[in-house]
Amino acid sequence: MDDNSIEVKGLYKIFGPHGEKYIKAVQDGMSKDELNAKHNHVLGLKDINIHMPSAKIQVIMGLSGSGKSTMIRHINRLIEPTAGEVIYQGNDICQMSKADLQEFRRHKTAMVFQKFALLPHRTVIDNTLFGIELQGIGRAECEEQARHWLKRVGLEGFEDNYPNQLSGGMQQRVGLARALTNDADILLMDEAFSALDPLIRMDMQSILLELQEELHKTIVFITHDLDEALRLGDRIAILRDGAVIQQGTGQEIVLNPADAYISDFVKEVNRGRVIQVDTVMTEKGKRSKTSVESGTSLENVAKMFSDTGENTAKVVDADGKAIGGITMKATINAMVTPATH
Amino acid sequence: MMGLKDVLPDVMTEFPEMGRADIRDFKKGIDGAFKDFVREYGELIEGFFYPLKIFLSWFERLLVATPWPLMIIIFAVLVWLGARSWVIVVGTILASLLIGYLGMWEDMMKTLALISVSTFVCIAVGIPIGILMSKSDRMQSIIVPILDFMQTIPAFVYLIPVMMLLGIGKAPGLIAVCIYAMPPVIRLTDLGIRLVDKDVLEAADAFGASPSQKMFRVQLPLALPNLFAGVNQTIMMALAMVVVASLIGAQGLGSNVLKAVNNQYLTLGIMNGSAIVAIAIVFDRVSQKFGKRLQKHSETVHG
Ligand SMILES: Nc1ncnc2c1ncn2[C@@H]1O[C@H](COP(=O)(O)OP(=O)(O)O)[C@@H](O)[C@H]1O
Numbered sequence: 001m002d003d004n005s006i007e008v009k010g011l012y013k014i015f016g017p018h019g020e021k022y023i024k025a026v027q028d029g030m031s032k033d034e035l036n037a038k039h040n041h042v043l044g045l046k047d048i049n050i051h052m053p054s055a056k057i058q059v060i061m062g063l064s065g066s067g068k069s070t071m072i073r074h075i076n077r078l079i080e081p082t083a084g085e086v087i088y089q090g091n092d093i094c095q096m097s098k099a100d101l102q103e104f105r106r107h108k109t110a111m112v113f114q115k116f117a118l119l120p121h122r123t124v125i126d127n128t129l130f131g132i133e134l135q136g137i138g139r140a141e142c143e144e145q146a147r148h149w150l151k152r153v154g155l156e157g158f159e160d161n162y163p164n165q166l167s168g169g170m171q172q173r174v175g176l177a178r179a180l181t182n183d184a185d186i187l188l189m190d191e192a193f194s195a196l197d198p199l200i201r202m203d204m205q206s207i208l209l210e211l212q213e214e215l216h217k218t219i220v221f222i223t224h225d226l227d228e229a230l231r232l233g234d235r236i237a238i239l240r241d242g243a244v245i246q247q248g249t250g251q252e253i254v255l256n257p258a259d260a261y262i263s264d265f266v267k268e269v270n271r272g273r274v275i276q277v278d279t280v281m282t283e284k285g286k287r288s289k290t291s292v293e294s295g296t297s298l299e300n301v302a303k304m305f306s307d308t309g310e311n312t313a314k315v316v317d318a319d320g321k322a323i324g325g326i327t328m329k330a331t332i333n334a335m336v337t338p339a340t341h
Numbered sequence: 342m343m344g345l346k347d348v349l350p351d352v353m354t355e356f357p358e359m360g361r362a363d364i365r366d367f368k369k370g371i372d373g374a375f376k377d378f379v380r381e382y383g384e385l386i387e388g389f390f391y392p393l394k395i396f397l398s399w400f401e402r403l404l405v406a407t408p409w410p411l412m413i414i415i416f417a418v419l420v421w422l423g424a425r426s427w428v429i430v431v432g433t434i435l436a437s438l439l440i441g442y443l444g445m446w447e448d449m450m451k452t453l454a455l456i457s458v459s460t461f462v463c464i465a466v467g468i469p470i471g472i473l474m475s476k477s478d479r480m481q482s483i484i485v486p487i488l489d490f491m492q493t494i495p496a497f498v499y500l501i502p503v504m505m506l507l508g509i510g511k512a513p514g515l516i517a518v519c520i521y522a523m524p525p526v527i528r529l530t531d532l533g534i535r536l537v538d539k540d541v542l543e544a545a546d547a548f549g550a551s552p553s554q555k556m557f558r559v560q561l562p563l564a565l566p567n568l569f570a571g572v573n574q575t576i577m578m579a580l581a582m583v584v585v586a587s588l589i590g591a592q593g594l595g596s597n598v599l600k601a602v603n604n605q606y607l608t609l610g611i612m613n614g615s616a617i618v619a620i621a622i623v624f625d626r627v628s629q630k631f632g633k634r635l636q637k638h639s640e641t642v643h644g
């Protein structure tokens with residue numbers, strides 16, 4: 001399979017007419033506030049280095065104004081970087097010519113937007129085929145593809161409606177179908193579900209995870225919501241004031257928050273759902289009769305203990321081989337102790 | 342009592358005018374230069390507008406030569422297609438019958454030909470200008486003052502150069518109407534394109550739209566309701582101009598009004614004036630209904 005990973009290296013973005021003039025100052029440690037006060041330029045991104053793995057979901061998380069939208073727009077270069085590289089399959093996207101960039105956007109990336117950004121004058125199906133229509137594909141083929149993906153996101157029968165006739169959740173399904181119809185390896189989602197009600201949001205997350213099981217796209221998913229980040233993200237990078245302050249798997253971040261800002265974030269998280277048994281298992285209990293599978297969440301382990309009345313269990317890998325043990329005490333401990341700073 | 346005038350020095354009480362002879366030379370100089378220009382390029386410019394004149398004459402003859410019952414059927418069908426309203430269709434038929442009965446059929450056809458052709462010209466020239474203007478702020482800052490000037494200067498004033506260049510006749514009448522009526526369609530094309538949602542434009546960019554794809558598939562369609570409001574205003578202004586344009590040879594209802602003014606024919610004036618009003622109402626209703634239909638997609642059904 002192709003390597004569809006994205007490598008962001010030393011990326012800086014300074015908004016303003018002469019951003020490049022202040023790179024040096026920022027590299028030497030000038031803060032966002034200082035840059036704004038002294039030179040009236042806005043520091044958007046500061047030395048971003050992220051390896052976004054192929055065929056996985058990379059979440060970028062942060063509060064409003066932390067630079068998430070700026071970050072994701074560098075991947076299809078809707079925003080020009082001030083310095084740095086974004087490497088995909090050996091090419092630096094930041095160096096592409098206009099024509100190459102257009103081809104790259106048409107064939108390699110597709111984007112889903114927070115405010116949907118559908119074309120109000122086009123019907124659902126005409127919105128869905130917008131991307132491949134731009135590629136110059138014939139009408140019949142376009143329609144076939146669009147119908148297929150509309151069906152996959154649960155919008156069969158709504159083809160001839162206008163976006164304004166649909167609820168927010170349904171509009172974003174159109175947005176998702178439009179992106180999927182493009183058949184691109186990279187899917188960029190900027191707070192795609194943030195505008196939706198909680199229940200509908202969960203629904204959309206499930207649809208996305210389900211599709212990802214078979215599509216294996218490289219997805220860059222922006223959110224300000226930690227629960228969403230933990231549910232979707234294979235890897236998570238946390239931004240603050242335009243800089244990455246921690247990155248890793250959800251578990252790593254919940255177990256070892258890098259600073260007080262992140263501990264604040266993870267305080268409210270349901271740890272039992274995030275932490276997997278592998279992280280807290282020891283040798284103790286390795287020889288128990290009861291077993292749990294590697295990768296089980298602590299919440300489910302606890303439920304198993306309470307259902308069976310056991311106190312210890314062995315942890316087994318996919319082949320049924322014992323790789324460690326877990327006790328009820330360790331489980332409960334890990335579930336209730338928040339990491340402090 | 343001593344007035345202020347007695348205290349102040351002469352310079353303040355008498356405006357320091359340019360010398361009488363100087364002013365005469367100044368005006369003569371410009372007039373002379375323009376006349377030279379006309380002598381030099383008049384034929385070329387006339388040649389440039391010649392196809393327009395041919396087209397207008399042909400269209401006028403076509404409308405006049407078409408049997409009136411057929412013409413009324415065509416009106417009814419067009420009005421129905423535009424407005425989808427029986428009231429307006431019936432109103433149009435009654436108004437045309439009345440205008441014909443009162444002996445103004447041929448003049449109405451001439452006026453309609455003039456309005457149609459000038460609207461067509463305004464659209465064909467105005468929309469591209471509006472597009473250019475929307476693409477660059479500098480372009481906008483150059484064109485807006487020109488449009489302001491065109492719309493505020495009394496229409497009679499630019500009849501003079503038009504007449505000097507093209508003489509008296511159909512073509513100069515048409516040009517005068519076009520100059521007067523074109524600004525709204527330019528302005529509203531520009532406005533409509535600039536008002537297109539930034540998020541939607543960004544989406545088009547993200548999917549790799551080329552500049553022309555973006556213009557024709559996103560910006561212009563979304564600007565259409567505004568653009569159409571501009572066309573509506575242009576038609577109204579063209580109608581308002583038919584009387585003035587008849588001063589330099591435009592024919593039809595407008596020239597009858599002019600004749601009525603010159604000879605104090607009250608009834609003739611009212612009849613032809615009312616016919617112009619009737620045409621204006623029909624055009625306005627039809628184009629407004631049509632404009633509303635263009636926006637049908639923005640009706641919210643729920644949420
Ligand atoms: N075009 C711009 N010009 C100036 N500043 C900008 C621009 N776009 C974004 N910013 C600033 O960059 C920072 C990051 O913005 P953004 O990436 O939109 O944050 P997020 O998506 O995380 O809410 C903010 O301080 C914002 O004000």
Ligand SMILES: [Mg+2]
Pocket residue numbers: 068069070191
């Ligand atoms: Mg954002």
